[in-house]
Amino acid sequence: xxxxxxxxxxxxxxxxxxxxxxxxxxxxxxxxxxxxxxxxxxxxxxxxxxxxxxxxxxxxxxxxxxxxxxxxxxxxxxxxxxxxxxxxxxxxxxxxxxxxxx
Numbered sequence: 001x002x003x004x005x006x007x008x009x010x011x012x013x014x015x016x017x018x019x020x021x022x023x024x025x026x027x028x029x030x031x032x033x034x035x036x037x038x039x040x041x042x043x044x045x046x047x048x049x050x051x052x053x054x055x056x057x058x059x060x061x062x063x064x065x066x067x068x069x070x071x072x073x074x075x076x077x078x079x080x081x082x083x084x085x086x087x088x089x090x091x092x093x094x095x096x097x098x099x100x101x102x
Contacts, residue, residue, distance in 0.1 A: 004099040013098065014036060018061065020052035023102040030087060030100065031072045033059055037074050039089040039100045046082045
């Protein structure tokens with residue numbers, strides 16, 4: 001079973017923002033969309049750019065290097081030049097703490 005890792009309190013992740021975190025030696029970015037938290041690998045699948053530095057709009061994050069976009073909820077590539085989905089990670093809140101499974 002893959003372990004869960006504490007990454008902070010829910011209030012640490014404001015709506016519409018991205019927060020890079022380290023989870024089990026992986027670079028992950030946590031997003032809040034309304035009441036929901038989502039976690040993606042913090043690297044664009046098209047180029048070596050951090051999605052945590054990208055622009056967020058309409059539930060997607062845009063790669064700051066090539067402008068490819070990814071759905072924050074599913075990791076699916078939404079706009080060229082990105083064609084490959086970015087890895088997603090389960091997120092939960094337990095006892096007032098946000099945990100990411102990786």
